[in-house]
Structures are given as structure tokens and as C-alpha cells.
Amino acid sequence: MTMVFQNLREFLRYLDRTGQLVRVREPVSVDLEMAEITDRAMKLPGGGPALFFERPVLMDGTESDIPVAINVFGSWKRMAAALGVRDVEEHAARIADLIKPEIPKGLWGKMQMLPKLVELTKVPPRPFKGDPPCQEVILREGEFDLTKLPVLKTWPDDGGPFITLPMVITSDPETGIQNIGMYRMQVFGPTTTGMHWQQHKGGAGHYRAWKRGPGGRMPVVVAIGGDPATMYTPSAPLPPGIDEYLFGGFLRREPVYTAKAITCDLTIPAQAEIVLEGYVDTDEDLTIEGPFGDHTGFYTLEELYPVFHVTTVTMRADPVYPATLVGRPPVEDVYLGGATERMFLPLARLTIPEIVDYHMPPEGVFHNLVFVSIRKEYPGQAYKVMNGLWGLGLMSLAKVIVVVDEWIDVRNTQEAWWYALGNIDPERDVRIAKGPVDDLDHASQIPSFGSKMGIDGTKKWATEGFVRPWPEMIEMSPEIKERIDRIWPLLGIRPID
CATH class of the missing domain: 2.30.110.10 (Electron Transport, Fmn-binding Protein; Chain A)
Known part of the structure; x- marks a missing residue:
């Protein structure tokens, strides 16, 4: 209750x-x-x-x-x-x-x-x-x-x-x-x-x-x-x-x-x-x-x-x-901003329905970095999502948007970065755009106006001009994972202090 x-x-x-x-x-x-x-x-x-x-x-x-x-x-x-x-x-x-x-x-x-x-x-x-x-x-x-x-x-x-x-x-x-x-x-x-x-x-x-x-x-x-x-x-x-x-x-x-x-x-x-x-x-x-x-x-x-x-x-x-106290993260606004992130996801999906999830990690202080997972259905869709987010209210201030495929947990930043960095060719998959930036961004050339970066970290398709074979992700078979789950408590393997 x-x-x-x-x-x-x-x-x-x-x-x-x-x-x-x-x-x-x-x-x-x-x-x-x-x-x-x-x-x-x-x-x-x-x-x-x-x-x-x-x-x-x-x-x-x-x-x-x-x-x-x-x-x-x-x-x-x-x-x-x-x-x-x-x-x-x-x-x-x-x-x-x-x-x-x-x-x-x-x-x-x-x-x-x-x-x-x-x-x-x-x-x-x-x-x-x-x-x-x-x-x-x-x-x-x-x-x-x-x-x-x-x-x-x-x-x-x-x-x-x-x-x-x-x-x-x-x-x-x-x-x-x-x-x-x-x-x-x-x-x-x-x-x-x-x-x-x-x-x-x-x-x-x-x-x-x-x-x-x-x-x-x-x-x-x-x-x-x-x-x-x-x-x-x-x-x-x-x-x-x-x-x-x-x-x-x-x-x-x-x-x-x-x-x-x-x-x-x-x-x-x-x-x-x-x-x-x-x-x-x-x-x-x-x-x-x-x-x-x-x-x-x-x-x-x-x-x-x-x-x-x-x-x-x-x-x-x-x-x-x-x-409240603000400063180098993590501080209290991790939870205030995190609640906003979770609750307003449905509104983002209303405009951009292919979004599966997004996450603004504390290290990016919310407006510097956004991970987005999407249900990719056609070539170039990652760029459509980036542009859609940059046109969505205060998301217009996002400095870096990283788009990955739907099976990636964007709230696990290690997994999101691993997947995106493994999938990108920087010349091909990075886009630079111009627009408003947060008033607090001290790095922009002009106050409140500067550049943004979009990174397409999704699997590339032949219809996007990628002609080489794309490798599969490493995954253990479900049967073996289930078998080890059953015996794991008996193995005595625990973290070392």
C-alpha cells in the first residue's frame, strides 16, 4: 500500500x-x-x-x-x-x-x-x-x-x-x-x-x-x-x-x-x-x-x-x-532526473514509436548524452530518430545521441557503449548537427548555440550500403545457461573482498 x-x-x-x-x-x-x-x-x-x-x-x-x-x-x-x-x-x-x-x-x-x-x-x-x-x-x-x-x-x-x-x-x-x-x-x-x-x-x-x-x-x-x-x-x-x-x-x-x-x-x-x-x-x-x-x-x-x-x-x-545540492555526479538530481526519464518515455514513444527505451546516464548530466534503443525496420532509421529527438522539447539540448538496436539494455551504459563502439565506422556513422544547447554548456563556441553529435550504433544493413558479412553477437546457449543456473549455488563462487 x-x-x-x-x-x-x-x-x-x-x-x-x-x-x-x-x-x-x-x-x-x-x-x-x-x-x-x-x-x-x-x-x-x-x-x-x-x-x-x-x-x-x-x-x-x-x-x-x-x-x-x-x-x-x-x-x-x-x-x-x-x-x-x-x-x-x-x-x-x-x-x-x-x-x-x-x-x-x-x-x-x-x-x-x-x-x-x-x-x-x-x-x-x-x-x-x-x-x-x-x-x-x-x-x-x-x-x-x-x-x-x-x-x-x-x-x-x-x-x-x-x-x-x-x-x-x-x-x-x-x-x-x-x-x-x-x-x-x-x-x-x-x-x-x-x-x-x-x-x-x-x-x-x-x-x-x-x-x-x-x-x-x-x-x-x-x-x-x-x-x-x-x-x-x-x-x-x-x-x-x-x-x-x-x-x-x-x-x-x-x-x-x-x-x-x-x-x-x-x-x-x-x-x-x-x-x-x-x-x-x-x-x-x-x-x-x-x-x-x-x-x-x-x-x-x-x-x-x-x-x-x-x-x-x-x-x-x-x-x-x-x-538540494548539485555538483559532480552522482548527487540527488540523479533520482529527480531519473524519474523524469522513466515517466516521460511514453510521450517520446508517442512521437517516435520505434523507440524501445532511452537512458540519460548521470555522467552525461542528462543533456550531454542520451542512449536510445530502437526497433529498426528500414535503412537510415537511426538518423530519423536522432532528428526526431532533437525536435522534441528540451531533448533539443541533447549534445550526443547514441542509437543502438532494440536488444541492447541502454540503462547498462557499459553494454550500450560496447555495442555502439563496436558497430561504428566514425566517418560513416557519426553526424554533426547545429542547434540550441543548454545555457550551462561551457564548451559551446557561442553561449546557448552549438553543435551536436549523433552516432548510429545499430547493426548496418546491405540497404544502407554495407556489403560485408555482419558478425553475430557472442551468446551462450540457453540450455547451458539454464543448467549452470541450477548448479551455481553449489559451486561456492563468490566475489572476493
Whole structure:
């Protein structure tokens, strides 16, 4: 029986009860110390435990009464529990069921569709009745100081402390449709932060729309914490117009409860821990933000980004500050990104049906390397798949795509590389393309624009111009494998320490 968690503290209690959380009772500074402890924990086998720092020491040396929770999504078990399942593949199967293009035949087929449709009608967001928990405390201008929040500085050359697990809520000025994104926010001072809106993301699109349209002050609200499924949704590459609260309700199988922000017409998660309300002035000059030790494992350098002006802070009476650490893999985003990879495979197959599986290994920090296995049915199909993926949402930022045949396990990177490298002739099977690249890619010749490489690692056919005999893969006969499976426990062969 899976659980649905209504807020972060419920999830933390579950992790504590099940032995997946370590309480750190020693005073630990948010200035690098907490990051070093977390990085060591994240690199333990299986992702290490979630951590709950009870006595954060602020940048000024004083002790905060707001505890810090980190690495809460940092294992497959915790990631699945956060999304209300035993395995994130369960959600992939649910998404696949919803987008099946077949029209049911007959009365019985239509009746079988009803539970799926009824499920969707139950999960749109609902207003929280009464005063929402996230507004138990309301602090106006002059009553709050962002530097008193236990915001971590994670790497020595960082430009300062950064909020790393926010839900940044904006709206389109014409349609009013909201977007919720996860963008790092450097704390500049008591009332301002940076807003690292990468140009390919939804928040940046809204910023450009506000700049073209009404101009001036664009309302922005940042929610920190909430139920774990909703906390995950800003990291998911949802198709345009798909509401993150609706997707969160789909994952939870029950609605996300929302509330109205106090100072603007934006909808926030009612169960958030801390909410920052304010604006970005589209007429204001951009400000230097960074450097920041990023998920690429390198520092992103100083760049110009908008300033977020905070005018009101609301919070629970006893808030918890959630954070994440990014850096050289593996860290927590292995599991956040891995959940996205698994759940969104059906959407990729909807457009490119020959895809059997794909995998973005942590070493490629998701956008640098994608392995794809395909059901190859005609010559040149590997190139069709590469081009299709480069035209698919944020997959357009993929730097290297390696295509292999359907019988290869792309989640086994050793097997995928072995097969692809054995099958390629570099001059014949490597293609270079041009297009957008991730804003964080420091190697591209021009920021945000550069080259990509596609590698056709599939078996080559005569119809593709390959005239030599193609060798068979080495495989033991099934009969021998089955016989050895039966006697293996008797042989005493085990790993050597």
C-alpha cells in the first residue's frame, strides 16, 4: 500500500520512521560545511540517507531556528515514495495508458476507458478551505530578512548562498496560464535574489512576454517546500500548457490543494513551508549573478539575469527549509532526473514509436548524452530518430545521441557503449548537427548555440550500403545457461573482498 503525503513534514516523518533519514544534531554552517557533509552522503551506495540539519549556522555565525532538509529525493526508494508508488515505472505505465491512441470498440471497450477518465476528473487542483498552512505567518516589507533563512553556499567559488529547490511561479500576461519552474536563486541581500531564468525554460518565456507586453513589474511568487510530488513537478519537462498542479494531482491520485498569494493573482501550494512574494521589473537592468557550482560538475560563470524583489514572506509557524545540492555526479538530481526519464518515455514513444527505451546516464548530466534503443525496420532509421529527438522539447539540448538496436539494455551504459563502439565506422556513422544547447554548456563556441553529435550504433544493413558479412553477437546457449543456473549455488563462487 503506497502513501500520499500532504506536505514535506509528513514525508520527513515517514523517512525518519523507516530509517531513511539521519538527524544531524551538531551545529553545522550553511557556508560550505553543510554542502560537504551532504555531498559525502549523496555519494554513498544507493544515494545515502536524507539529512535533517537541526541547528544550521547562518553566514553571519548565528544559529537559525529553521532546520534544513536535504537529499530527501536522493534514492530510488525515496523518489518512488515521494511520487506515491513503489516504482516510478508505475507512473510511466499510467501515462502510457492515458495517451494510447486506440479508440475503444463496442460498449465494453468504452466502459473500460471510464475509470481512466474519471481518475483525471478527480485530480485538478482545489482551493484549500480556510487559512492555508503556508500563510500562518505573514511578514511585510521591513519585517523579514532573506539572509536569516538557512540558504546554503555550496561550493567555494559560488557568488553567495543560493536557493536550490524552489517552485518559481509566474504567469503568461496574455493567457494567464501559470508556469512553475525550478531555477536557482542567488540571495543578494535582505529583500532581493537573482532569478536564473535559462532562456529555454517557461519562466524566461513569461519574462519575455511581459517585457513585450505590459512591461514593468511582473508578479513572481516562489514557494519552498510542499507535498513531495508537487515539489518534484517543476523539474519535469511538461508539454506547454500542462498545469504542474494537475500533473502533481495525477501523480498523487488526489488533488493538490492551493491558495491565492497575498499580493498578486498567482496560485501557490497551500502546503508550502515558505513563500516569497514579489516581482521582477522587466524595465530594470539585469544584474550579475553567479558563479555557481552547477549540476554539470563545473562552475557556471557570472552572467546577467533579472533581480527578484521580495515584498512579502509567508510561512508556517515552524517551517522547514528544503534544499538540494548539485555538483559532480552522482548527487540527488540523479533520482529527480531519473524519474523524469522513466515517466516521460511514453510521450517520446508517442512521437517516435520505434523507440524501445532511452537512458540519460548521470555522467552525461542528462543533456550531454542520451542512449536510445530502437526497433529498426528500414535503412537510415537511426538518423530519423536522432532528428526526431532533437525536435522534441528540451531533448533539443541533447549534445550526443547514441542509437543502438532494440536488444541492447541502454540503462547498462557499459553494454550500450560496447555495442555502439563496436558497430561504428566514425566517418560513416557519426553526424554533426547545429542547434540550441543548454545555457550551462561551457564548451559551446557561442553561449546557448552549438553543435551536436549523433552516432548510429545499430547493426548496418546491405540497404544502407554495407556489403560485408555482419558478425553475430557472442551468446551462450540457453540450455547451458539454464543448467549452470541450477548448479551455481553449489559451486561456492563468490566475489572476493
